[in-house]
Amino acid sequence: MSTEYDYIVVGAGTAGCVVASRLAECPGTRVLLLEAGGSDRTVWIQLPIGYGRTFFDSRVNWMYDTDPVPGLDGRSSYWPRGKAIGGSGSINAMVHVRGQPHDFDDWRDLGNPGWGWQDVLPFFIKAExxxxxxxxxxxxxxxxxxSDISGKVHPLCHRFIAAGQSLGLPASRDFNGSRGEGLGIFQITTRNGRRASTANEYLRPAIRRGGIDLQTKAHATRILFEGRRAVGIEYLQHGVLKTARARGEVVLCGGSIASPQLLQLSGVGDGAHLSGLGIEAVAHLPGVGTNLQDHLAVSxxxxxxxxxxNDELGPLLGKVRAALNYAWNRGGPLSMSVNQAGGFVRGTPEAERVNLQLYFSPVSYTRTPLSERRLANPDPFSAFLLSFNACRPTSRGWLKLVSADPMAHPQIQPNYLATEHDIAEARQGIAVMQRxxxxxxxxxxxxxxxVPDAAVVSADExxxxxxxxxxxxxxxTSTCMMGPGPATAVVDHRLRVHGIDSLRVADASIFPTVTSGNTNAPTVMVGEKxxxxxxxxA
Ligand SMILES: Cc1cc2nc3c(=O)[nH]c(=O)nc-3n(C[C@H](O)[C@H](O)[C@H](O)COP(=O)(O)OP(=O)(O)OC[C@H]3O[C@@H](n4cnc5c(N)ncnc54)[C@H](O)[C@@H]3O)c2cc1C
Known part of the structure; x- marks a missing residue:
């Protein structure tokens, strides 16, 4: 069975919901939106604090594990990714940070006209x-x-900001405004105390307007080509292999893991690697799955x-109180992210740009294993955490197929802490937190x-x-990097896959470099653009 549409968008995640919704605004346009996951209409997705529950829920989460990472003493890293309508935007911590203006000037200067700060600012504004x-x-x-939650956060957040100010760090009222440097309160993507994913904000109104055929539990297995032109998608839904054809274009919005994975499954990637797996190469693009970047944090x-x-949400009575507060006012801790305050600072006075992102969370979980963490099980005593990550790490990882099976997870090597630069910035971050x-x-x-105990901090451990x-x-991010040539990049500055017609990638995988902050807002911008x-x- 095959059906024809103007556009096929693969992945109803943060970017896919934006792309499909905007494309369908053109009268008469028919868009097929394929999503491997199912519904996002569950309390743990819609309730902001439900983040703690979806973190390890395979019904809505791809739950990847990376290869052992040499820079992390051979530990592997657990990578949740959203597998439901709304994608990772349905399970994320909702912090809304666009990134620093120079992040996008960097993108432009890497050979991507139209992606400098002044070029992308109108799309950030249009989205918001x-x-x-x-x-x-x-x-x-x-x-x-x-949402601006500055009037609602835990009072300790203001002590954190004031402590920074006493050290000469600026306070920032708005990390997304003209004065984004310093310490302040994070804004979050909620509406009336409910998660404001792009599924809720873009897709649902667009489906009501018409033009979008959303298919859930529809796992794209292959891009269909005629020569070097993408003409459709093969997908598996409820055990049946189906195809759909695109008169116009196929747009991949599967995110930083699934978009390069689907390209490789379809014969677009490193020719030698693909032929070793028995996949016929359509285009030799060795950059597919390389250039992987991520933020690495410690608390x-x-x-x-x-x-x-901990005191508000740990005891049963506290949980009941918080639930009542939410039910009556759509307020209280259940309506917020655990990441309430933070900032963007320079690790050394000589740094030309901010290079560290800080987090302050009025909660701790030192006694629970990772699999039970987040607000489900805070420590049974009063405590909080400070955390940081370097904004623009220079370590680069990769991901690649281990087999031609579209259902198999790819092999992921993030390669954290592989450069002296990244180690030096880790040291800077720890010093800033201690101060x-x-x-x-x-x-x-x-x-x-x-944690860690005083001995670790004072010694050189x-x-x-x-x-x-x-x-x-x-x-x-960055596993289908945008750039001028097919030797390293995957898409050009119009997001067209190099050497292929009618195929684009539009999600966090196209970032040439990871932005200085959280990645959801810039992914929405990528979808808009x-x-x-x-x-x-067209
Ligand atoms: C636990 C967590 C916390 C985070 N916290 C924050 C935060 O506080 N602030 C912030 O800015 N960012 C945060 N992020 C990151 C942010 O959510 C992502 O950068 C963003 O959602 C990426 O959007 P995307 O469109 O690239 O991919 P996704 O949103 O992941 O969308 C990809 C979609 O494609 C679907 N898909 C995959 N493969 C297929 C296939 N073969 N066929 C069909 N569909 C497929 C997926 O199921 C998914 O719905 C967090 C992420 C996670 C996982």
Whole structure:
């Protein structure tokens, strides 16, 4: 059975919902949107704090494990990715950060005209319905609601910001505005206390308008080609292999793991590797699956003299109170991200740009194994955590198929901490965290360091500790890098796959370099710009 559409979009994640919705705005256009996962209409997806539950739920999560990473003492890293309508945007921590303007100027300077800050700013603005207003910077009336939670966060967040200010670090009212450097409160993608994924914000209204055929539990297995032109998709749905044809274009929005995986399964990748797996090469593009980048973070935990979310959410009574607060007011800790405050700072005074992202969370989980962490099981005492990651790591990883089976997970090697540069920035981050923790008024409430213990910090064991405990902040990007030539890049500056007609990639995999902050907002921007480019070329 085959059906014909104008466009086929693969993956209803953060970017895919944006691309499909915008393409369907053109009257008469028919878009097929294929999603391997199922519904996102579950309480744990829609309730912001449900993040803690979906983190290890295979019904809505691909649950990848990487290869052992040499830089992490041979530990492998657990990588959750959303497998439901809304994709990773349905299971993420909802922090809304566009990135630093120079991130996008870097993209342009790597040979991608049209992707400098002034070029992409209109798309960030078009996407947004921001509670914080700054003309020329922030958008109002767009689909993506962005909440300002500065009046609702835990009071300890303000101690964290004040401690930074006492050290001369600026305070930032808006990380997405004209003064993005410094410490402040994160904005989050919620609307009336409910998760505001692109599925809720873009896709549902678009489906009501018409033009989109959303197929769930529809796992794309192969791109169909006629010569070097993409003409459709083969997909598996409820055990039946189906095909759909695209009159216009096929757009891959499977994210940083699935988009390069699907390209390789379809014969687009390193020719020698593919032929070794018995896959006939359609185009030799050795960059597919390479250039993998991610943010690597470590947390430090502190005992607190004042109650934290541990006290609010640990005891049964606290949970009931929080649930009632949410039910009555759509407020309280259940309506928020665990990441409430943080910032963007320079690790050394000489640094030309901010190079560290900090997180402050008024919660801790030092006594529960990773698989039970997040707000499900906070420590039974008052404590909080400080965390950081380098903004622009220079280590590069890769992912590739291990077999021609489209259902098999690919092999992923993030290759964290492979460069002296990244090790040096880890050291800087630890020093900044230690200084903030030692500064009043945050130091006034610290009863003791929990993890790592004081001996590790004072001795020169910080790197051993970092290798033993650091882990992903779930921002893999750049595995289908945008760039000018097919030797290393996968798509050109119009997101067209090099050497192939009618095939684009539009998701976090096209980032030439990972942005300095969380990756959801720039992925929405990529979706907006992709739809604009496709519309213009049509
Ligand atoms: C636990 C977690 C926490 C995070 N926290 C934050 C945060 O606080 N702030 C932030 O900015 N970013 C955060 N991120 C990152 C952010 O969510 C991602 O960068 C963003 O969602 C990536 O969007 P995408 O469109 O590239 O991919 P996804 O949103 O992952 O979308 C890909 C979609 O394609 C589908 N798919 C895959 N393979 C196939 C196939 N073969 N056929 C059909 N469909 C397929 C997937 O099921 C998925 O729905 C977090 C991510 C995770 C996992």
């Amino acid at each position: 319905d921001s509670e914080i207003v700054e003309p020329g910077w922030r958008g109002q009336g767009g689909p993506q609601h962005v 430090y935990f502190y005992g607190s003299a004042v109650p934290t979310l 903030i923790a030692a500064a009043a008024p945050l130091s006034d409430v610290i009863t003791g360091r929990l 910080w790197l051993d500790d970092f290798r033993a405990r650091a882990d992903t902040v779930y921002h893999p 992709a739809a604009d480019l496709i519309g213009a070329d």
